[in-house]
Amino acid sequence: MIAAVPTSQEIEQEARRLEEKGLLEVGGYDETALLRLAERTWRINKLKAIKNAVIPAHVYQRPEILLGIADFTGDSYRLAKLCAEVKADTIVFCGVRFMAETAKILNPEKTVILPAAEAGCSLAESITGEDVRRIRALHPGAPVVTYINTNADVKAESDVIVTSANARKILEKLYQKHKKVIFIPDTLMGQNLARDLNKKLGEEMIIWQGTCIVHDSFEPSWLERYRKEFPGVQVLAHTECSPSLVEMVDFAGGTGDMMRFVENSNAPYYMLITECGLGDLARSRFPDKKFVPMCRLCPYMKSIDLDHVEKALSDPDAACRINVPEDIRLKAKKAIDAMFALA
Numbered sequence: 167m168i169a170a171v172p173t174s175q176e177i178e179q180e181a182r183r184l185e186e187k188g189l190l191e192v193g194g195y196d197e198t199a200l201l202r203l204a205e206r207t208w209r210i211n212k213l214k215a216i217k218n219a220v221i222p223a224h225v226y227q228r229p230e231i232l233l234g235i236a237d238f239t240g241d242s243y244r245l246a247k248l249c250a251e252v253k254a255d256t257i258v259f260c261g262v263r264f265m266a267e268t269a270k271i272l273n274p275e276k277t278v279i280l281p282a283a284e285a286g287c288s289l290a291e292s293i294t295g296e297d298v299r300r301i302r303a304l305h306p307g308a309p310v311v312t313y314i315n316t317n318a319d320v321k322a323e324s325d326v327i328v329t330s331a332n333a334r335k336i337l338e339k340l341y342q343k344h345k346k347v348i349f350i351p352d353t354l355m356g357q358n359l360a361r362d363l364n365k366k367l368g369e370e371m372i373i374w375q376g377t378c379i380v381h382d383s384f385e386p387s388w389l390e391r392y393r394k395e396f397p398g399v400q401v402l403a404h405t406e407c408s409p410s411l412v413e414m415v416d417f418a419g420g421t422g423d424m425m426r427f428v429e430n431s432n433a434p435y436y437m438l439i440t441e442c443g444l445g446d447l448a449r450s451r452f453p454d455k456k457f458v459p460m461c462r463l464c465p466y467m468k469s470i471d472l473d474h475v476e477k478a479l480s481d482p483d484a485a486c487r488i489n490v491p492e493d494i495r496l497k498a499k500k501a502i503d504a505m506f507a508l509a
């Protein structure tokens with residue numbers, strides 16, 4: 167299906183809408199880029215209405231996706247919650263595969279499409295359902311607490327799913343009943359949580375060796391020099407970063423927590439140590455605040471562009487359609503529902 171072609175007046179109107187959304191506040195986007203993008207965002211928004219589709223977008227997506235075509239944006243937890251409530255027939259998920267799978271697990275009757283089939287995740291790919299069965303057998307009775315950045319077969323072998331926003335709260339509840347908990351697959355987040363909760367790694371908390379290739383790449387040696395250059399800078403880091411970095415920053419949390427921190431504080435500068443998309447979104451939302459650039463691109467998240475989304479809406483490839491076998495879906499949903507209940 168080919169959407170209508172916008173007139174030059176419609177392109178101009180769409181460009182102004184993108185400007186109002188804050189796209190010009192994001193570094194590298196100028197009037198020429200705006201007009202070029204406007205033609206495509208206009209077409210995609212028309213197609214979205216024709217197909218009765220909805221576009222959730224993770225905050226690490228490209229700015230033109232977040233500001234131009236997304237119906238709602240957020241971290242994994244917010245997207246999972248909102249996807250459970252959508253009314254549309256089709257969900258075109260701008261994020262990575264495990265997120266689109268989560269949307270399908272919560273919406274089995276809907277068509278869920280991941281615009282770029284190759285959008286995976288180093289954390290999700292670090293572990294399989296078979297690995298979880300093996301580790302569970304080694305620690306009988308210990309509940310398996312699984313970070314949401316995992317594929318459906320891993321979620322299906324878990325007792326409860328967590329996100330960076332609620333992991334600590336859920337673990338605290340579980341430790342009221344259990345001496346030992348298995349936390350998978352992010353080794354750095356596991357180390358941060360074990361330290362925060364005062365739990366002994368290898369005894370009270372069993373962790374896996376997966377890492378996020380983005381957050382694992384930050385190291386703290388340069389941080390003090392930045393503090394000297396930018397007096398008063400508030401440094402915020404994602405809890406997927408190493409404990410040696412996390413213990414040096416002013417605030418550590420998930421992306422939603424980091425945005426709330428910026429919104430509710432008044433510092434001369436902010437540094438957001440995470441994927442670059444969050445800084446782009448923060449610049450568009452808070453044009454009066456100053457951000458010291460410090461980020462890395464996630465090659466998985468950034469593999470989706472507007473062309474992929476247009477194709478996903480008009481003629482999706484079979485590899486982009488998300489399917490989760492029903493037995494796995496039901497078990498994975500139970501673990502996700504346990505998160506909603508505990509969080």
Ligand code: SF4
Binds near residue numbers: 289315380381441
């Ligand atoms: S930023 Fe890290 S955790 Fe998120 S999708 Fe990319 S590799 Fe996975």
